[in-house]
Amino acid sequence: xxxxxxxxxxxxxxxxxxxxxxPALRMYCCGPTVYDYGHIGNFRTFLHVDxxxxxxxxxxxxxxxxxxxxDVDDKIIRNAAAAGVxxxxxxxxxxxxxxxxxxxxNIEHPEHFSRATGCIPEMVTLIEKLAAKDIAxxxxxxxWYFRIARFPEYGKLSKKDFDGIEDGARVDxxxxxxxxxxxxxxxxxxxxxxxxxxxPLGTGRPGWHIECSAMxxxxxxxxxxxxxxxxxLMFPHxxxxxxxxESASGNPFVRHWMHVRFLLVEGxxxxxxxxxxxxxxxxxxxxxxxxxxxxxxISVPYRNQMNFTFDSLTESTNAxxxxxxxxxxxxxxxxxxxLNADIAAATAKAExxxxxxxxxxxxxxxxxxxxxxxxxxxxxxxxxGSLRAENATQILRVLAxxxxxxxxxxxxxxxxxxxxxxxxxxxxxxxxxxxxxxATLSFSDADIDALVAERTQAKKTRNFARADAIRNDxxxxxxxxxxSKDGVRWKRK
RNA sequence: GCACCGGUGGCGAAGUGGCUAACGCGCUGGUCUGCAAAACCAGUAUUCAUGGGUUCAAAUCCCAUUCGGUGCUCCA
Numbered sequence: 001x002x003x004x005x006x007x008x009x010x011x012x013x014x015x016x017x018x019x020x021x022x023p024a025l026r027m028y029c030c031g032p033t034v035y036d037y038g039h040i041g042n043f044r045t046f047l048h049v050d051x052x053x054x055x056x057x058x059x060x061x062x063x064x065x066x067x068x069x070x071d072v073d074d075k076i077i078r079n080a081a082a083a084g085v086x087x088x089x090x091x092x093x094x095x096x097x098x099x100x101x102x103x104x105x106n107i108e109h110p111e112h113f114s115r116a117t118g119c120i121p122e123m124v125t126l127i128e129k130l131a132a133k134d135i136a137x138x139x140x141x142x143x144w145y146f147r148i149a150r151f152p153e154y155g156k157l158s159k160k161d162f163d164g165i166e167d168g169a170r171v172d173x174x175x176x177x178x179x180x181x182x183x184x185x186x187x188x189x190x191x192x193x194x195x196x197x198x199x200p201l202g203t204g205r206p207g208w209h210i211e212c213s214a215m216x217x218x219x220x221x222x223x224x225x226x227x228x229x230x231x232x233l234m235f236p237h238x239x240x241x242x243x244x245x246e247s248a249s250g251n252p253f254v255r256h257w258m259h260v261r262f263l264l265v266e267g268x269x270x271x272x273x274x275x276x277x278x279x280x281x282x283x284x285x286x287x288x289x290x291x292x293x294x295x296x297x298i299s300v301p302y303r304n305q306m307n308f309t310f311d312s313l314t315e316s317t318n319a320x321x322x323x324x325x326x327x328x329x330x331x332x333x334x335x336x337x338x339l340n341a342d343i344a345a346a347t348a349k350a351e352x353x354x355x356x357x358x359x360x361x362x363x364x365x366x367x368x369x370x371x372x373x374x375x376x377x378x379x380x381x382x383x384x385g386s387l388r389a390e391n392a393t394q395i396l397r398v399l400a401x402x403x404x405x406x407x408x409x410x411x412x413x414x415x416x417x418x419x420x421x422x423x424x425x426x427x428x429x430x431x432x433x434x435x436x437x438x439a440t441l442s443f444s445d446a447d448i449d450a451l452v453a454e455r456t457q458a459k460k461t462r463n464f465a466r467a468d469a470i471r472n473d474x475x476x477x478x479x480x481x482x483x484s485k486d487g488v489r490w491k492r493k
Numbered sequence: 494g495c496a497c498c499g500g501u502g503g504c505g506a507a508g509u510g511g512c513u514a515a516c517g518c519g520c521u522g523g524u525c526u527g528c529a530a531a532a533c534c535a536g537u538a539u540u541c542a543u544g545g546g547u548u549c550a551a552a553u554c555c556c557a558u559u560c561g562g563u564g565c566u567c568c569a
Contacts, residue, residue, distance in 0.1 A: 230569030369516035
């Protein structure tokens with residue numbers, strides 16, 4: 001059992017991650033705003049949180065993980081109005097898509113999901129608590145704001161010093177009623193035509209930051225072990241959560257803060273205007289596999305800026321293939337009884353290195369390297385005929401450990417891609433799908449098996465021309481045939 | 494503009510003061526194969542953006558320049 005060291009934004013250094021209030025690690029992760037399909041940047045964050053929760057559990061610590069679903073905010077209101085539908089109807093579709101995407105990427109579901117619109121009473125109670133202390137105040141239009149002057153520690157997470165900010169500076173013309181420029185909205189007064197809730201605070205809707213404070217406290221208490229999110233959320237979102245929660249409870253809100261760095265795409269910031277903005281679905285339609293996308297996004301440690309490129313996506317596809325091929329090889333019977341001591345040592349070292357790497361601030365790159373070291377050593381021994389049955393058993397156990405976090409060995413890719421194609425069909429976006437993808441998937445496994453059998457028959461009669469024709473034909477449709485000592489296998493490229 | 498983070502082989506990417514600079518992919522040659530594929534072996538950065546400095550010793554520390562990113566404003 002390793003002690004997990006994790007960088008804590010609050011202290012600015014790596015600290016042991018340990019549950020305090022009970023056996024389980026109580027963690028909260030800022031979830032999606034369901035106004036559009038999730039992009040690979042969103043999923044880099046969710047994937048690294050998945051790596052964390054999987055590894056924590058692997059180390060014997062149960063987790064109680066909460067993720068919010070923001071289903072009311074400015075963008076949602078704007079987009080729903082543009083589409084002419086109620087916001088609940090608008091968000092339902094993207095929420096469903098989000099869950100499908102989580103499953104495609106093999107991201108474990110948190111123990112609790114919580115919708116913002118399902119926790120309005122809790123938010124109201126929290127704001128009332130702040131109002132009773134005169135930390136929340138109401139403006140003439142009926143909105144409520146948080147009085148930052150009453151929270152001297154403001155800025156402690158993002159290490160910002162706001163002394164230079166003039167109290168009462170008028171910077172935002174829309175919010176001229178605030179007492180101070182930095183004061184942020186807790187509750188927004190209703191505007192004509194907008195979705196609103198009638199509450200003791202007045203008629204309106206919640207501000208953005210209050211939902212996380214209310215939901216985290218409701219489900220995990222007011223003293224949480226870990227809170228995670230993308231680096232951009234550090235300020236102002238998380239800073240505001242701290243201010244609200246700690247002002248209300250009087251004690252530290254969260255012990256450990258984890259922030260995942262942004263990624264670049266082809267060396268540039270990902271943005272729609274750069275033309276390098278990709279949702280998960282965009283990539284699936286281009287023919288990239290869900291497993292390769294997962295593997296790539298978690299291969300670079302979460303605190304490093306990663307450069308997402310299509311070359312590296314191909315690299316990941318091949319790397320995952322190699323792991324799967326190796327896994328199949330170890331599953332095959334036929335190794336002689338006994339144990340090769342050198343390989344046993346290499347296996348033990350791989351397990352040690354893997355665990356040490358992840359325990360060291362989730363160094364996924366080194367954990368990956370540890371497993372590939374084992375793959376090479378074991379393949380080499382297997383080629384030389386010196387790998388024994390007991391080695392295979394041990395190696396499979398270490399592979400299972402590795403896959404408990406990386407989660408790419410099971411091949412669900414074709415099914416996921418089929419689902420994406422079906423979705424594209426419904427959405428009228430099937431023309432975006434790579435043509436060879438459609439061709440490959442139009443072949444059923446049974447079709448392929450039949451052709452492979454025909455080729456094997458042709459080979460037996462030494463009709464190599466026919467055998468090669470079948471192989472080339474399938475290859476052109478993205479299906480690769482491999483002959484091995486143990487028989488023929490095929491896979492979709 | 495101010496603050497912070499980073500620039501490591503063809504590509505992705507570990508390593509942050511001291512053994513031959515991990516690992517993956519790619520490429521070249523070899524083994525195996527009817528031919529391939531898979532797998533293995535060998536080769537593929539005397540060097541870590543550039544220039545200076547500190548040190549017995551630097552990719553790792555310091556300064557400058559340059560490029561990329563983030564925050565200061567909605568954003569994973």
